[in-house]
Amino acid sequence: MQEEIKTLLKEQGFTPTKKRLAILDVIFKIQPASVNQIINSLPEIDRATVYRTIDLFIDLNIAKKVYTGFKYRIELGDSFQEHHHHLTCLRCKTVMDVQTPEIEFAIDQTTKNNGFRPMRHDLEIIGYCANCS
Amino acid sequence: MQEEIKTLLKEQGFTPTKKRLAILDVIFKIQPASVNQIINSLPEIDRATVYRTIDLFIDLNIAKKVYTGFKYRIELGDSFQEHHHHLTCLRCKTVMDVQTPEIEFAIDQTTKNNGFRPMRHDLEIIGYCANCS
DNA sequence: TTCAGTGCAAAAGATTTGCAAGCCG
DNA sequence: CGGCTTGCAAATCTTTTGCACTGAA
Numbered sequence: 001m002q003e004e005i006k007t008l009l010k011e012q013g014f015t016p017t018k019k020r021l022a023i024l025d026v027i028f029k030i031q032p033a034s035v036n037q038i039i040n041s042l043p044e045i046d047r048a049t050v051y052r053t054i055d056l057f058i059d060l061n062i063a064k065k066v067y068t069g070f071k072y073r074i075e076l077g078d079s080f081q082e083h084h085h086h087l088t089c090l091r092c093k094t095v096m097d098v099q100t101p102e103i104e105f106a107i108d109q110t111t112k113n114n115g116f117r118p119m120r121h122d123l124e125i126i127g128y129c130a131n132c133s
Numbered sequence: 134m135q136e137e138i139k140t141l142l143k144e145q146g147f148t149p150t151k152k153r154l155a156i157l158d159v160i161f162k163i164q165p166a167s168v169n170q171i172i173n174s175l176p177e178i179d180r181a182t183v184y185r186t187i188d189l190f191i192d193l194n195i196a197k198k199v200y201t202g203f204k205y206r207i208e209l210g211d212s213f214q215e216h217h218h219h220l221t222c223l224r225c226k227t228v229m230d231v232q233t234p235e236i237e238f239a240i241d242q243t244t245k246n247n248g249f250r251p252m253r254h255d256l257e258i259i260g261y262c263a264n265c266s
Numbered sequence: 267t268t269c270a271g272t273g274c275a276a277a278a279g280a281t282t283t284g285c286a287a288g289c290c291g
Numbered sequence: 292c293g294g295c296t297t298g299c300a301a302a303t304c305t306t307t308t309g310c311a312c313t314g315a316a
Contacts, residue, residue: 052297
């Protein structure tokens with residue numbers, strides 16, 4: 001996947017620098033990752049660079065913003081991992097990924113009914129996980 | 134609805150002041166409203182008060198935060214308007230409300246399958262509306 | 267009168283920007 | 292070499308806080 005993204009960057013005229021790949025790596029490992037988590041994981045990289053890199057990744061659909069709870073986080077885009085949604089536990093703060101064909105289908109229906117052409121969507125479900133219930 | 138919320142505030146030990154009701158009014162009129170829209174609509178109210186009031190409304194489930202596009206906005210909570218989701222147009226920026234029983238049902242199934250007890254959820258669909266497609 | 271509510275100014279936090287210096291092809 | 296990348300510091304923007312003053316019951 002690193003290779004894939006390196007190629008993508010080059011194709012689009014950007015350099016796959018070490019820092020960019022390091023940031024990618026952190027996102028991959030702790031996704032969904034808050035900007036601060038990324039910044040703190042990479043003290044040798046300036047925050048401005050982190051922000052600029054995140055913006056670049058989002059522009060190129062390498063990553064996207066999602067809202068778990070009340071702040072946004074970054075995770076890989078749909079091209080680089082299965083499309084999924086999140087169940088966030090209010091108590092233990094765990095974020096569980098779920099694949100949900102039924103929901104995808106229902107969303108499709110809804111947009112069709114409204115003549116809307118969906119480009120992306122984000123669903124966040126907040127509550128209590130099995131352990132904390 | 135104003136009356137209902139006045140009563141709710143009193144019951145919870147808060148005062149339904151003019152400023153709070155003015156803020157409520159703005160939210161009602163331009164929901165989903167960004168914090169800045171609210172602040173700019175009410176130049177006579179200090180921003181700190183606006184923030185504090187929004188927090189209060191959210192605590193009491195009078196309002197909630199939603200994420201249309203890349204920043205959050207405020208709208209009335211489910212007790213004070215039909216539960217719905219948003220179709221946000223990338224081009225004209227219009228936010229259309231949609232009621233979606235199929236989606237609600239599918240979300241219910243998904244959470245059940247995972248032993249998850251949902252408290253709330255937020256779905257945002259981004260794309261192009263019928264006019265802009 | 268009394269305490270919640272508010273304004274004000276400052277602090278804290280998050281994000282962006284301009285510019286000079288560094289790095290990669 | 293030449294231009295994309297990055298660091299640094301400052302500027303902006305957003306949100307929070309302490310404290311004194313105001314207003315409603």
